[in-house]
Amino acid sequence: MSDLKKEVKKYYGGIASKVKQESESSCGCSSASCCSSGNSEIYDLEYLVELPKEAINVSLGCANPLVFGELKPGETVLDLGSGGGIDVLIASKYVGSTGKVYGLDMTDEMLSLANANKQKMGVENVEFLRGYIEEIPLAKDEIDVILSNCVINLCEDKEKALSEAYRVLKPGGRLAIADIVILKDIPEKIRKDAQMWVGCIAGALPIEEYKNTLLKVGFKDIEINPINIYTKDTIEGILKNKNLQEVYSKLDIEMVDSAFAGALVKGIK
Ligand SMILES: C[S@@+](CC[C@H](N)C(=O)[O-])C[C@H]1O[C@@H](n2cnc3c(N)ncnc32)[C@H](O)[C@@H]1O
Numbered sequence: 001m002s003d004l005k006k007e008v009k010k011y012y013g014g015i016a017s018k019v020k021q022e023s024e025s026s027c028g029c030s031s032a033s034c035c036s037s038g039n040s041e042i043y044d045l046e047y048l049v050e051l052p053k054e055a056i057n058v059s060l061g062c063a064n065p066l067v068f069g070e071l072k073p074g075e076t077v078l079d080l081g082s083g084g085g086i087d088v089l090i091a092s093k094y095v096g097s098t099g100k101v102y103g104l105d106m107t108d109e110m111l112s113l114a115n116a117n118k119q120k121m122g123v124e125n126v127e128f129l130r131g132y133i134e135e136i137p138l139a140k141d142e143i144d145v146i147l148s149n150c151v152i153n154l155c156e157d158k159e160k161a162l163s164e165a166y167r168v169l170k171p172g173g174r175l176a177i178a179d180i181v182i183l184k185d186i187p188e189k190i191r192k193d194a195q196m197w198v199g200c201i202a203g204a205l206p207i208e209e210y211k212n213t214l215l216k217v218g219f220k221d222i223e224i225n226p227i228n229i230y231t232k233d234t235i236e237g238i239l240k241n242k243n244l245q246e247v248y249s250k251l252d253i254e255m256v257d258s259a260f261a262g263a264l265v266k267g268i269k
Contacts, residue, residue: 004197008154009107011198012060016084016109019058020116042178042228042262047090052120058084058113061149062200062262063178063227066090070174074098075144078168080133080161080177081105081151085114085126091147092123102143103128104136134160138168148177150262153204154197163217166269175219175267180204181226184259190251199247204260219267226261 001009042064048056060083071077071094079088082103091101105111105128114128131137133148134157146165155161165175182204196202205213207224214222228234235256238248 007194007198012107013109016113020113023054051089052117055084055086055089055117059086061178062180063264065147065149065176065178069145069176071095077101077145078143079103080148083110085117087147087149088126089121092126099125101126104131106132136164136168140167141170143168145174150200153180153200159213162213166217169269171269173269177265179265180260181263182206183261186259195247214267221268223266224263226263228262229258230260232257
């Protein structure tokens with residue numbers, strides 16, 4: 001495993017352990033955040049109904065991929081880098097008892113939190129898998145919809161991860177992901193900083209490069225829409241979050257003002 005992947009695993013394992021500990025010892029009202037400054041702005045309340053508060057508190061996404069996933073009863077869904085399970089648990093409500101939702105994650109602490117959240121919600125159409133999104137442990141043509149929230153940017157081999165997503169989708173299957181994209185040039189020193197990678201910044205792609213990678217692995221009808229622009233105010237908001245202070249306080253806020261955005265990424269197999 002690469003050093004960068006080890007760092008990513010360690011960082012997200014640490015967040016999962018902290019959230020678990022806090023929910024066991026107190027009110028469970030801590031709020032973790034990676035790519036967003038808070039969850040209320042990325043999920044409308046209707047999506048969060050029935051979800052355990054621990055799943056909401058460990059949400060680390062950058063936009064809500066469910067808004068354009070258009071999930072239908074009976075569909076099979078896979079969430080790449082499912083973390084504490086928020087998008088998997090939301091999706092489970094839409095596909096119903098005749099559908100199935102898989103969450104795939106490489107970090108044991110996240111999987112344990114996700115399974116505890118699944119139990120709290122009492123859903124049976126959900127399964128969390130341990131593994132890497134660059135080597136999805138599922139057969140070809142098995143999935144109707146791929147979801148993912150703020151994870152592809154963390155992958156070193158994005159082409160491999162997206163070609164695996166393409167492989168497991170059924171023909172006509174939909175890619176409906178949220179991810180960070182780059183909107184303007186950023187200094188090389190940020191690009192090379194491992195901590196900035198872990199914080200979902202350094203590994204993000206410019207929109208054109210993202211589109212070209214999706215095209216290269218076979219997707220058609222690609223759309224990438226930046227919806228949450230990371231202005232100075234957004235970044236200052238993230239700086240108040242105890243989980244990310246260390247990473248984001250290193251940023252020259254003027255330099256990265258509006259350089260990144262949480263985007264919705266669509267494609268069809
Ligand atoms: C920023 S968090 C997002 C979690 C979740 N999608 C959400 O919205 O709350 C990134 C997650 O992706 C997982 N992850 C990162 N790279 C991965 C990879 N190559 N394979 C599998 N999981 C990965 C991490 O363990 C972590 O749980």
